[in-house]
Amino acid sequence: MSTEETYRYNFNEIEKKWQGFWEGNKTFAALDVCEKPKYYVLDMFPYPSGEGLHVGHPEGYTASDIVARQKRMAGFNVLHPMGYDAFGLPAEQYAVKTGTHPRITTEKNINNIRKQIKSLGFSYDWDREVDTTKPEYYRWTQWIFLKLFNSYYDSKQNKARPIEELEIPEGLSDVQRYAYIDDHRLAYEAETPVNWCPALGTVLANEEVIGGVSERGGHPVIRRPMRQWMLRITKYAERLIDDLEGLDWSYGIKKLQIDWVGKSIGAEVDFKVDCEPGSMMAQQEPVIRVFTTRPDTLFGATYMVLSPEHPLVDEIVGDQERLAVEGYRAEAATKSDLDRTDLSKDKSGVFIGAYAINPVNGEKVPIWISDYVLASYGTGAIMCVPAHDTRDHEFATKFDLPIIEVVQPAHDEDASDGCFTGDGIAVNSGAYNGLTTPEFKEKISHWLEDNGIGKKTINYKLRDWLFSRQRYWGEPFPIVHAENGEVIGIKENELPVALPEVENYQPSGTGESPLANITEWLNIEYEGKKVRRETNTMPQWAGSCWYYLRYIDAMNDKAPFDKEKEKYWMPVDLYIGGAEHAVLHLLYARFWHKVLYDAGWVSTKEPFQKLINQGMILGSDGQKMSKSRGNVVNPDAVINNYGADSMRLYEMFMGPLSATKPWNMQGVEGVHRFLQKVWRMIIDSGEDQFTRGTGELNPAINDKPLEDKDLRLLHKTIKKVTEDIENFAFNTAISQMMIFTNELSKLKNRNKKAMEAFVLILAPFAPHLCEELWQKLGHQDTLAYEPWPAYDESLTEDTKIELIVQVNGKVRDKITMPADSDEGTIKQAAQESVKVQQHTDGKTIRKVIVIKNRLVNIVAN
Template sequence: MDYNFHEIEKKWQKYWEDNNTFKTPEDLTNPRKCYILDMFPYPSGAGLHVGHPEGYTATDIFSRYKRMKGFNVLHPMGWDAFGLPAEQYAIQTGTHPSITTRNNCDTFRRQIKELGLSYDWEKEINTTDPKYFKWTQWIFIRLYNTWFDDKLQKGRPISELIIPNGIKKKEKVKYINSRRLAYYDNASVWWCPHCCTVCANEEVLNDGSHEKCGNRVEKRNLKQWMLRIPLYAERLLKGIDKLDWPEGIKDMQRNWIGRSTGAEVDFRIEGLNINLTVFTTRPDTLFGATYMVIAPEHPLIGSITTDEYKNSVNNYIKATSLKSDLDRTDLAKEKTGVFTGRYAINPVNRKQIPIWVADYVLTGYGTGAIMAVPAHDTRDFEFAQKFNLPIVCIQDPDVADPDQKKRILEGNECWTEDGKYINSSDKTTGIDINGLNKAAGVAQITRWLESKNLGTSKVNYKIRDWLFSRQRYWGEPFPVIHWEDGEVTVMNDDDLPLELPELENYLPGESGESPLSNSDEWLNITDKTGRKGRRETNTMPQWAGSCWYYLRFIDPKNDKLIFDKEKEKYWMPVDLYIGGAEHAVLHLLYSRFWHKVLFDLGIVSTDEPYQRLFNQGMILAFAYETESGSRVSGELVDEREGKYFQKETGAELKQIVAKMSKSLKNVVNPDDVTSKYGADSLRLYEMFMGPLDVTKPWDEKGVKGVFGFLGRAFRFLSNPENVFVGEEDAEILKGLHQTIKKVGWDIENLHFNTAISAMMIFLNLSTKKGKITTDTACTFTQILSPFAPHIAEELWQILGNNKTLAYEPWPDFNEEYLKEDSFNYPVSFNGKMRFNIELPVSLTKEEIIKIVLADERSQKWIGAAIPSNIIVVPNRIVNIVIKG
């Protein structure tokens, strides 16, 4: 019988749909549950690309396998459908984004269904659906009404916030607002003039361009919604350790949070009654602090600067404010700065040190001021050299090179590693750390500072408040009203959702107002007392919907609650979460943050949302370049003897591997692959290409390979002449059970490429033998089914079964069949393999040595010499060591 994949795939997709085969079990008593989640896609107008099915197939195989293992499986799909493209399209054509979104979702759903993925479509969600974003708004209200109790390291309802005595009524609101997890305030934010919206720091690329559109961004001062994610820094950091995530991703999150320990130290300012507080990770180097630097935006800059230096400092501030952040942070640029005319007192030795202003000190980190230790900090060293500030070495460096040592001791080279302190004592203050090493020095100085009330140990984090508003139309509206008397209120839960108004004009205002401000009717509101208010016109960023979608999947149609508590308790946490590494930090960190808040409020039962995470690698594609660098589409290329030529001109081309993109003319459309080879082949190829987590190039020739395998499998197993009832051949039986064992183990570890290879080996064995039993055929079909479900269902039916194999128990392997009575020993001499010898496994080491040495082939390698050592590793290797 021919392998007619078109017919087979259509037939079984219809069967699964008609029978609701993959409906999530309602019964919550089965203790074996598995929540398997994909990072849901943004449904773009372009439809699916071959990168999508990679992760989806992986989770699908895992889901099908777990169902066969007897687990209750939750495996849903949905749409992260808010976002700019639909809005841009609305601006151009007037089509409402909801229409564009619906069409795109329809395309995605159709394409996904054609891949035979076993989602429970009753659980489908869409972030743009008011029934969904009602709850996104509901969570925002929770964030707004939560404060973080630092002592308990826990978020608590704002009603439990203790207001310090003596706070006046007006100050009280301010105080409360200063503690909310969500707050509204002026912020210096990145503004993209092209998109007319702000963007988060994370959305600005290294070169200062907007990630979404590629245009240059600029700073603006605007009123924005922010989330106090840094309050959860410690929790987010500690939580990482327990997670079964790739170490690389964990490190990225740790780096992003950026915890550093050190001390805050107060410096008295000469001639003023104020202190300048700095943060340092190296309080031990206080004796080497020869000057101080404050950021140009430092609040004390006005008071510190002396009259004489006002002009130059003001000019400097003006100059830096004109610089973009990009210019300021460009390391290649020379450091700049000016003297303020003022001096501070170094607390350890009472020495006067000058205070400078320089933009290499950032206002947003630490206290926005530093003590500069040029001898032991490369940035300070650079600055001191340029401005001829003193460089005092206070550590005898641990280096062997005497020349280098001399340079360091003389202050001509910077030393940031460990060493023994010198010049680090003072009689008047009574402190002395000379001779100590770094760890001891840090501890002693910190203790001394704390005892003298001059400083405290302190932990700082790089992570900043999360800019949470966008000047867009197509996003979740904030359930917030700004009243004419200045009060800000959030809506009642009962009044949610706050839906988006219909608009004629989707263009954002250049002033930083979202298109929502165009709708007067929606915008203006009056309360019972006649007080006028205006709705918040910003909308939430795209992250909002994806921050918690995994929770809604549990109970997507619940219109009373965000989800049923019992269901949440049963299904959470997500057992396997697969998606691209591009979300390593942002989505996963934001999502963890929200989850922890919900956990603190008792809304969810787990502290972390995603127990096991895996990142699939990107799929690249070959592209062809002419000598001049222009790109040639793959169809216009001839391959001859491993070289590539342009069909038209005959010119030789260079083959490169690159991201799929329109400009490279190397995009592969999954629909084309499916129509040519079928969904099972596409699935199998995506898994067979290589390990799931690495980037790998798409090669259509590889699809042919797995297509051939499926064809052979189908022709062999569907032919009654090959399948018989009776006793199975021992070799086949052994091969089958090896395959069961390997495939099961590989699926658990997401090693799909080697699982497929094992099945190929078994099929090759079977076809060589010519005949297998019906039992063997059925078992093989079962283990193939998670990978290539359509063909497996068809074969299952041909083999005489009458219902879906989706819930057939996964076959067990029998160790008995795997046992060998002999082993083909490789025999090596001095580690070099020379020949093989088949020996019974029951032999002792001595017996093995005897037989091997007696073998004539051994004589050739031993000759007249005497073996000095013979290593026998049972069932592995024999190694004979000969000296001389």
């Protein structure tokens, strides 16, 4: 029978056909004006690498696509866009090696990845595609940067305001005024020690340095001060924590963000440096300010440590100690972060030959420097309480410094190693003895404030964002520098500052980007002044900080987006992506969003209302996929062999979306068999015992009503699939549809309406197949906007229930009874059971527990 082949499930043909249909009809175009409620489903857009997609990408994209398709059918106006985060180092490194313009590489990679994405049949609105490297896009990235540059943070109003509104002290010279203003901008320049990678010729962000070498390439990284652009994200620390509250994100991700901001409440305390009376030093009255979260342990502070970089060290160092101190500081300066971390187990430091006075008891305490104190946190100096801080304890033990206990555990908690870090009761603390830790903190804070030697203070781990890179392939800054030191933002209407062509992509070597080599671009006249352009470019994060806003109005050439459209579409209702972006991307995007919010450009405080992280997909060996292990699965191969629908279905069937799970090609085979079975259930494929192979509707499909149990199965299935999509439990939704198919395939009479409902609920998962089946069922148009099938609650429950009968908690029998039978009837029926009687024989029945519609437990002994 040659027709057999012809009418089998031919995924290749079907998928090509429907992808063409959707594209040609713009089936998934979102409407900007619409009476329907809106729903915005966003995927984290990919970096278009040369390798293309790996199987991890389609996992999140399939999940979001199922939701998008289901929401459309449920009557929502859905925005579901896709784009490319295409600036970045790999294209540039390739350019350095081969001379190929990164634009060429990037375009090629985008074309490839777009083709891959399209081959999976996602319901994106392709008219809204964005590419962060296009001038039409980065023009607005620069525009937002200018917003940052032209704003300052008003701490009283707790929001950013235009720089023109900044109050400037009178009587400043021009230069002083520029400096004052620049000091307040949300985007500012600073001389900062940065991670300089000589091999890459660029500065790397902390997160791009792993174990002292560059994340890409593994080249050594050293610390070196350099002029850099910084963004004042620290001003938003409090709001970045507070506004998490209303978001539907997992506890884990919120915690990660909160910890990254790292808020801690404590006090700043001034320690006077002990000077010889009448000396030069004494007149200056030098003071060391420390930050501590435990002001209640002040009486136990037996020494102090300054960071090696602390500015006061030079002034107060003793003559005899100067040489040793300078040696130590030089050593610390050359140490990378890795070296410092490595030494964490073995503390180092030197005494600087000076003393300070503990303000609470007048004790003279020695001052040391050590690299375990960070210059960049708090005040760069600490008071040390070795009895109640593990790091101080280690240091004091090593250098034989005194340890005084000032807190006792309230109960008999474990004070192991003589270092108790918990809350307790104060001892050896003068008038404060007997106070609990919180009481003590409160009192001493007031005392410090009343005496002008300290005050309550809040510190954050979060640092300002190092926002410049010495690279070619990134957004140029819309900034020029005048000869008098003035920093000038390019006018908005002159944007974009286009990325110029260069002859070679090699870094300039001085630490500047390749842009510094193009003199005719570099030195220009701007507004009548001779200026030099900014040669830094923005980091890869920049484009991804606001792309979700550009999708709302991707073609707008007058503004980044239309404010009315923004009001309609924002916030993003669902954001799906990898957990690797849980901290930085989300934090940075939230920060930019808040800046735009303060400027009145966006209407919501937060951009992403609900966030779901998909888990990692491992190779079939249970290891991370990597070329070197040879366990990488190529999605193209899977699509070729089994089709996009099978690929989609398998990725969802593997397990819970957020779990880490291994790939198994036989599992793809399994879901593929399911789709074939669905095909045979509805199409006369000639493979089925009841059919002849016409390729049309299966003759078993007719208008005869389903039997009660099958009708109930249909309604149960609709209910479960509907609820499971809501809960992102796609694996169990698929399993329920398998149960339905297994059952209905056995029937000689398959009700047509039931088949149609089934096709509609399977459609978000396997859209190509379902469109084809929908057409075969006699419909002309796409099913994308067919109403989502409703279920009848009363038909989702059974009329007869199999009750479990237990004796002493062990299952001994099962009895079938009408649903909602009353307790008395159930008890009686259970005790009449022969098997129950065998197990209760000779025993006294103490108790009978009945759980309606579930079980009976007879307790006997």
